[in-house]
Amino acid sequence: MEVKQYVSKTYDVIVVGAGHAGCEAALAAARMGNKTLLMTINLEMVAFMPCNPSIGGPAKGIVVREVDALGGEMGRNIDKTYVQMRMLNTGKGPAVRALRAQADKRAYSIEMKHTIEREPNLTLRQGIVDDLIVENNVVKGVITNTGARYGAKSVVLTTGTAARGKIIIGELMYSSGPNNSQPSMKLSGNLEKLGFELKRFKTGTPPRVDGNTIDYDQTEEQKGDAEPNHFSFESNDKDYLAVKDQLSCWLTYTNEVTHKMIRANLDRAPMFSGLIEGVGPRYCPSIEDKIVRFADKPRHQLFIEPEGRNTDEYYLQGLSTSMPEEIQQKMVHSIKGLENAEMMRPGYAIEYDIVSPYQLRATLETKLISGLYTAGQTNGTSGYEEAAGQGMLAGINAGCHALGKEEIVLKRSDAYIGVMVDDLVTKGTNEPYRLLTSRAEYRLILRHDNADLRLTELGHKLGLISDQRYEAFETKKAAIEAEKKRLGEFRIKPNDEVNTFLAVKGDAPLKDGVLANEFLRRPEVKYTDLLKFIPAPERPLDRRVIEQVEIQIKYDGYIKKAYQKVEKLKRMEAKKIPDRIDYDAIEGLATEAQQKLKKIQPATLAQASRISGVNPADLSILAIYIEQGKIAKV
Amino acid sequence: MEVKQYVSKTYDVIVVGAGHAGCEAALAAARMGNKTLLMTINLEMVAFMPCNPSIGGPAKGIVVREVDALGGEMGRNIDKTYVQMRMLNTGKGPAVRALRAQADKRAYSIEMKHTIEREPNLTLRQGIVDDLIVENNVVKGVITNTGARYGAKSVVLTTGTAARGKIIIGELMYSSGPNNSQPSMKLSGNLEKLGFELKRFKTGTPPRVDGNTIDYDQTEEQKGDAEPNHFSFESNDKDYLAVKDQLSCWLTYTNEVTHKMIRANLDRAPMFSGLIEGVGPRYCPSIEDKIVRFADKPRHQLFIEPEGRNTDEYYLQGLSTSMPEEIQQKMVHSIKGLENAEMMRPGYAIEYDIVSPYQLRATLETKLISGLYTAGQTNGTSGYEEAAGQGMLAGINAGCHALGKEEIVLKRSDAYIGVMVDDLVTKGTNEPYRLLTSRAEYRLILRHDNADLRLTELGHKLGLISDQRYEAFETKKAAIEAEKKRLGEFRIKPNDEVNTFLAVKGDAPLKDGVLANEFLRRPEVKYTDLLKFIPAPERPLDRRVIEQVEIQIKYDGYIKKAYQKVEKLKRMEAKKIPDRIDYDAIEGLATEAQQKLKKIQPATLAQASRISGVNPADLSILAIYIEQGKIAKV
Ligand SMILES: Cc1cc2nc3c(=O)[nH]c(=O)nc-3n(C[C@H](O)[C@H](O)[C@H](O)COP(=O)(O)OP(=O)(O)OC[C@H]3O[C@@H](n4cnc5c(N)ncnc54)[C@H](O)[C@@H]3O)c2cc1C
Numbered sequence A, B: 001m002e003v004k005q006y007v008s009k010t011y012d013v014i015v016v017g018a019g020h021a022g023c024e025a026a027l028a029a030a031r032m033g034n035k036t037l038l039m040t041i042n043l044e045m046v047a048f049m050p051c052n053p054s055i056g057g058p059a060k061g062i063v064v065r066e067v068d069a070l071g072g073e074m075g076r077n078i079d080k081t082y083v084q085m086r087m088l089n090t091g092k093g094p095a096v097r098a099l100r101a102q103a104d105k106r107a108y109s110i111e112m113k114h115t116i117e118r119e120p121n122l123t124l125r126q127g128i129v130d131d132l133i134v135e136n137n138v139v140k141g142v143i144t145n146t147g148a149r150y151g152a153k154s155v156v157l158t159t160g161t162a163a164r165g166k167i168i169i170g171e172l173m174y175s176s177g178p179n180n181s182q183p184s185m186k187l188s189g190n191l192e193k194l195g196f197e198l199k200r201f202k203t204g205t206p207p208r209v210d211g212n213t214i215d216y217d218q219t220e221e222q223k224g225d226a227e228p229n230h231f232s233f234e235s236n237d238k239d240y241l242a243v244k245d246q247l248s249c250w251l252t253y254t255n256e257v258t259h260k261m262i263r264a265n266l267d268r269a270p271m272f273s274g275l276i277e278g279v280g281p282r283y284c285p286s287i288e289d290k291i292v293r294f295a296d297k298p299r300h301q302l303f304i305e306p307e308g309r310n311t312d313e314y315y316l317q318g319l320s321t322s323m324p325e326e327i328q329q330k331m332v333h334s335i336k337g338l339e340n341a342e343m344m345r346p347g348y349a350i351e352y353d354i355v356s357p358y359q360l361r362a363t364l365e366t367k368l369i370s371g372l373y374t375a376g377q378t379n380g381t382s383g384y385e386e387a388a389g390q391g392m393l394a395g396i397n398a399g400c401h402a403l404g405k406e407e408i409v410l411k412r413s414d415a416y417i418g419v420m421v422d423d424l425v426t427k428g429t430n431e432p433y434r435l436l437t438s439r440a441e442y443r444l445i446l447r448h449d450n451a452d453l454r455l456t457e458l459g460h461k462l463g464l465i466s467d468q469r470y471e472a473f474e475t476k477k478a479a480i481e482a483e484k485k486r487l488g489e490f491r492i493k494p495n496d497e498v499n500t501f502l503a504v505k506g507d508a509p510l511k512d513g514v515l516a517n518e519f520l521r522r523p524e525v526k527y528t529d530l531l532k533f534i535p536a537p538e539r540p541l542d543r544r545v546i547e548q549v550e551i552q553i554k555y556d557g558y559i560k561k562a563y564q565k566v567e568k569l570k571r572m573e574a575k576k577i578p579d580r581i582d583y584d585a586i587e588g589l590a591t592e593a594q595q596k597l598k599k600i601q602p603a604t605l606a607q608a609s610r611i612s613g614v615n616p617a618d619l620s621i622l623a624i625y626i627e628q629g630k631i632a633k634v
């Protein structure tokens, strides 16, 4: 029977999908004052984690802090629901340090859903969006499977792996969203009708095993940190869990038996048998992929991670697979500590549709349809944090669009979110895109510890950071500056005490007096050491103020250089390329450059310069053409 | 591609489906010492409540206590996760009193799953059972969608509403298990191939609304009880939630506007438009059904019930519907207090397959296939408690079967579970079967307060009640007997104090002295009153001991009479009808009786007497035939 349509309510912003992207998008839009609707297939699966039970880690952890500084929810939510917290790479420079939390998956989902329910401007509803309402290339709303037509000024699509999702385990293949949920079957086709180019990607997840059947003695325990740390600026050290209240992870390894098992059954691996059409993630490869690609590696690390506090399910980080269940079971049993492990869920691959992201502006609005934004897995990324970062940006811009305000763009030097979005819209992506520190050219600026300093101002201006928090932030900033200034006012003299201290550290003795901040630049000297030689500040400083003082002084030279590069770039970023420019009319452009420019339609000369195939010669032709001012439009 | 099968592990008992029936079945079998596998479609949905957020109530609450007395989990689990507790019908006799709890749905599910995970003999696994392994009418195991063949001595099917599930909302219809989960598409067809008769039933659920958009002032608050109560014998009064920590429900009503709305759109109601083929539950009718069947009722009660502690979703008890979403929204808005309520999920109907229960023995084993049991919604019942009760029995018997022990049957006089199972296997059911107090002829025996006295002994014998708990139970029993005896030893004299007390109560004065137990029989006298006139017991008695003393003494006469009837019945129950008796060979049976007897194959003369269409004349022919001893077999 034909489902009858009816006109339902009108909203400012509609967000489709309550995954990690959709939750941030909807909260941001609503908090900016937009009447917002968040529509999702299954209300039990709000902010559901279909894969790893953790948030953060290299690059990703920095994104979480960026989302937090912009007033997003992921940081606060994981701070409420983590079961273990660890700062990674503490031995290395501040640019690569990153926080990672093990999450209680169910608690994370429940807490996020409750936050959304309590948000005044936001309505959360279960339903499947089947189509968009579009008039003259302007989005006007969405149509659901129950026939409801909702009006909106902006729509954000964050449909994740549910878009024509297909689960694959060995020879078994069936339509499904993540973890046997309903997939979204109709929206993709309708996007194609609207002219979007879709691609088929795939990702996978490892088996889960029963913790009661693991022999932990055969593995290495990995405990959480004793020293407090949080993702959100708003979280307090006093709420930090004692190590004994955190849950451990456990390290083990695959071995030759595991690898043989996989090799012997590669003909049944959907990745190689031809069953999987989608392109998989290079940086989260399945174990069968790793065995093939790194054939001579004798073993691979596996982390056994708890799925939550009130469950005994454990996640086998590193054993993502879509091998037949029979083989999975044997693989698991070949591993030390897992000889008798009961598999509770098999690993599986999932194939899904993405919207090729070169079709987007840096605001995450689609070029094709005004007011339509896409974010998250839909844009070809992989990972909860990548999704949340894009969701935040798309939500803000959908909100700005609805309010008639100017949209924002995050530059590569502003945030990892900026790096990611620029990569996506400038280069598109042929495989699931994951953030890595190596993707950022300004790593030393885009630090974990300074995300608040980089973005709180913007978050506040957008109305996403409360005045109260903003004041606390200003206080922190002032304390950092005051202490940095103070350290420039004390001189440390080369007396016995100082030189004994340096000798113990294996450092050269002082000959002349130096300013305290100079002294701090010595690699072996910590801020706390200084206080042996100069008076303590009037009031004890927060550890996060000290951290900044230390990093900013120690790395001053490098940081300054990085900012100089950024300045140069900014001048290029300022050179806008007019909309709808007709590249065919520009004489002298190389053919490849012409094609790429037509496809990507960069917004600035800087973005054009990052397109592979666009050479400096092409760039200067383009620059001159624009400067002359006589622009042909398509 | 064809999924390759492989031989996986062998278990004693396999339970298919981790709903309310399956959880009890699996726990019971495992706790009896059977290596047990519990297989279910979605591990996030263990003991999931797709409909009302409450457990207990008339008849159903008694089943929960029966399950508890047999060593089941439902009582303990709700005691850990309720948000409100109320004893119903406290003003009425003890036979109809019943406890009801509002549940935190998510917490209930998480807690049950965790209990199952920690059960030593029990393996919980995600997967879909597509087929059974059967040899010579004996079940040998199951086959899953991933190709695994698991061996077993007994198999229990508790597939609930997922069996070829179909969701229906207005004109919209799609394959789905409850709440947009994956349905089970293959098992039903394979059961038909094995010779089972299936039927199509349907049930429905109301919309959920956002609590932040309810105008509570327009409704009547219903708080929980201050006096402690629990479902499980093992729960302690000291853990009972204070009223302020319980959540309230809210009472409102439909009205003429609501009813008009429904009447005006009956042509779009799937129940009436012909879209729904399944038979719906008479005792949980949809609102459209109520409007049609009780056309002159001006309003219907609606309870607004919280779905949990960490969510603002509210359930509209009484507004079950499969009307188009558009109409649902209008219905909701027509109701006092819900004028601006945001619907978070629409109500829906779900159609599913059941196994007609006349094909079962009173042990819940199928007559067709030895070792195969079915329980719960699969047997045509509706309700979490009905499912748990059957799951308990099926799990016990599947366990006994695997252990080579004698199976158990619960008689109509033993338990509501016995009433239900006897109804199902003796009469079959043409509509979703729900337990009602009116179905029990021995209501005064099958009380809420004495479930432990009725069944703990059996639970202990089966190995499902720990020795420690059994001791506590024996102590309670002894305390009851001791106090009853003691009350027979004190005489209350007709002095001023006593007669003033009686005068205040409006009761006739005492003329002669009476024994304390006689005195207690007066309707106005409570146990606590007695202690004004006789010495208190040496040690203060537990409230549950006092409750028993009071009820047993007050209702002594009625209870004795009920037990006399039971004795009579028992003699009939003792008259077994041989297996595979050839009813065609019995001369003189009426045709209808012959047909019914052939279909139902009753196990005893008592059961035969309860089959509609089998008259006393047929019964005595049958009795004589059996007594003669020359039995023709088919
Ligand atoms: C099996 C699996 C394995 C994964 N493995 C990894 C990994 O190893 N590493 C990694 O970094 N990431 C992994 N991921 C990806 C990670 O889960 C996602 O990147 C992240 O969840 C993306 O968030 P999202 O918000 O974009 O999409 P999702 O979290 O998928 O959320 C999308 C939401 O949209 C809803 N939706 C979809 N269509 C509609 C519609 N038409 N109408 C209404 N609602 C709709 C869905 O129900 C869902 O709630 C994996 C995902 C899966 C499923």
Ligand SMILES: Cc1cc2nc3c(=O)[nH]c(=O)nc-3n(C[C@H](O)[C@H](O)[C@H](O)COP(=O)(O)OP(=O)(O)OC[C@H]3O[C@@H](n4cnc5c(N)ncnc54)[C@H](O)[C@@H]3O)c2cc1C
Pocket: B016, B017, B018, B019, B020, B021, B022, B039, B040, B041, B042, B045, B046, B048, B049, B050, B051, B052, B127, B128, B129, B130, B158, B159, B160, B161, B162, B163, B177, B178, B179, B184, B187, B203, B204, B205, B284, B320, B348, B349, B350, B375, B376, B377, B378, B381, B382, B383, B384, B387
């Ligand atoms: C929409 C809806 C409305 C309802 N309304 C009411 C009501 O108003 N009043 C009332 O009393 N009751 C109602 N019920 C019924 C109540 O939910 C059920 O009676 C109760 O949950 C039955 O428990 P069960 O264990 O028999 O089945 P379920 O709780 O349905 O559990 C069945 C389990 O089996 C699993 N399963 C099914 N097939 C397979 C397979 N092939 N392999 C592996 N696993 C499988 C399923 O995934 C599920 O976990 C409603 C149910 C639904 C869905």
